[in-house]
Amino acid sequence: MSPDEFRRHGHAVVDWIADYWSSLDQRAVLPAGPPGAVAARLPPRPPERGEGFDRILADLDSVIAPGLTHWQHPGYFGYFPANTSGPSVLGDLVSAGLGVQGMLWATGPACTEVETVMLDWLAELLDLPARFRSTGSGGGVIQDSASSATLVAVLVALHRTGGGRWREHGVERRHRIYTSTQGHSSIEKAARIAGLGDDAVRAVEVDPDTLAMEPAALRAAIEADRAAGLVPTAVVATIGTTSTTAVDPLPAIGEICREYGVWLHVDAAYAGSAAICPELRYTHAGLEYADSYCFDPHKWLLTGFDCDAFWVADRAELIEALSILPEYLRNAATESGAVIDYRDWQVPLGRRFRSLKLWFVLRWYGAEGLRAHVRAGVALADRFAGWVRADERFEVVAPHPFSLVCFRLRTRAGAGDSRAPSSTDANANGTDADANGTGAELDRANAELLDRVNGTGRVYLTHTRVGGRHTLRLAVGSPYTREEHVAEAWRLITDAATASQVGRS
Template structure:
């Protein structure tokens, strides 16, 4: 398998980035039932090449510029091999002391790299936990916030009064989690952003909104502030929002799933300014810190609120250290009971590369994105349409200087289709404040400057084809 994987990486550029198969391609190719008898490893691997590969959208392809990259490393790979080798189930401390304590160590290490205050660290008064996804981090903190708020009110049917806040650019998982815990959809305020607000949550609208809600007898519960939104990597103004939120007893969470990793560089750390005043913060190293899926780090100032909401104490898990309250039982910090030895991957990454090289890795990706931005800016038929933050460039094809009265959105849709159909590059789109734009997210582990250059050539070429057609039609 090691050889097979090495070959995969060696040949990865020969595969189309975006899979070109049709729905149902695999369902109709594989047998309807599992084999009764063993099949040889070589046959299974052969089927991976024959049936799985055509259906892969290759996230690790160096010309994958879609969504946000999911970065990897050999350090995390071997760390995960070791995690599997142990296959320990660290629901409580005793079931795997090393698993629990290494997670505590690594969460403090990363907190320190992010210059988080000690109020988020085990060495201080808080603590952190590794979840699978940001969704889980948000869900767990929402439940804790809800329970705290409900315990504090005497009104009838209190959950119907709770209101949550975020921008309309906040990840869709936020509203999903709110609905899961029973927040009425009409109480989920997704405050509109605009081009002028740089697609970030405008504090003045938040202030108006929360004031009106309180006046209407509603109870502000939770504010989700995003540092690096999924669409455009917009940055909600944390400090200004906190100045407003501070007047209310509201849980403030910072979702920095993507951009948080960049904050290990001193020059980007200011995006987290104000974090000392929030209740919780989550960052997903599986996006930009080379750890593979799944790895989302959640820090909390008061983990006991989550433990109070999620804690269980069945007889079959009772043990002396847990009863003595001298240990962390991570089952009470998360949705599930069982958990893998999750910290090994991150521990291997932090030690194998060291802080300096991880900072350089972030800077290199951002450098390539800035380079791509300069290419876009150098072509007058293109424009940058969102402030370029971190390693994401949002732009669009806009040849209105050459062609009047064209429909920019459909032109860009066509351009994106053409680009992705080449199989040479994969990019995605978004719409923010009504503006359709193409997203170019740099940073898969194998991406080098030459891949960015090559991608730009594909984009220009396909744009040229569209231009030529437009010319013929006018």
């Protein structure tokens, strides 16, 4: 493809993306085809001769778009947001066009130095502790995801605890990683990849009201493991758990980690973005205890996947744990000690110029624009939670400090029965029940409600379990979502609940 051909077809691709964004509200959020539908539209073998670009572009409309879950749709309320934006896409385009491989400073000086500065910019926006800045003992790096950040944190914690030795006097060291029962599945995966196995992860009980880690339970677990000859190695605390966005009490957890010499990693994958707003920064209280911290700009900060911002308080420990320098990577800049080689800050060797899209986003929106985006999501979630509380058929089941609301039907009866399930009616499975039906029946009612709502094609919600009960999640975050879209979601939910009650009457 010549530069002139690239220019012509590139304009067509940008036009296609702009048209796609403009038409999102007219599309169904979820694809209608069964599994295998997209694969069936593709030829069984690659073309022998190249095809015209017009044909490729046409297949975006006929093959790809109909088979997508549209994460940027204004009615997408599932999981957590996975934002992108115009400046992010253009930054990615430039990165792809440059084709830089930034494994070393020497292989891409601008790639390295822009990333260092962007992580310092983010640290300032979030008001992170000074020791996370590159001007101090620590610094930041872009990982592909919070899962990779957790893995790196676990590897560094293991290195610090064992001094790089997995066995001592011929005896294998049995390490323990702690997180709450609400911690992300990536923590278990990190333990597996690190060779520790699932049994190395201790799930710590949470406060039944806040769903946040209980510091007393953490202390008890660490002391019990020490008494059994195990090695407490790392605690992964969460700001904004996946199920409900619970916030673990960092000050108390941090004190415990400091007392026992345990690495503290703080996972704020979704909710970290909120800290750009001073009024939401309280959730980061105690972060000064953390050895590492991460959040995902690709979730709620208008930066396309993949872009996880990961910081350490002591970069020397990170580099010591991960650095391997074969002869073919040696160069004068590295030997000088005056540069950062980000290959030493991650699991893979290679890396692309991800900081470009972050640079584009931060410059286009500015701190003011990004704060407005986050505040809009929080306000819409608050509005939705108010509607839920005003309808006696429903209940909000967890605090919602950010833009996720967890809620559910609390009764199968008509709207006139406002009794909430009693804690004395819990069945053997730990689910609630009352005169309106067993916990299992209420779970089925909520699952059916979710299916009805998602079946409209207008919105998409996901679910979790809270207190053993099937619970619906509505997460606001798309830059295209406005109050009218949240209001439509609530109307579809209440209409489905009414239709279900009529069907049973």
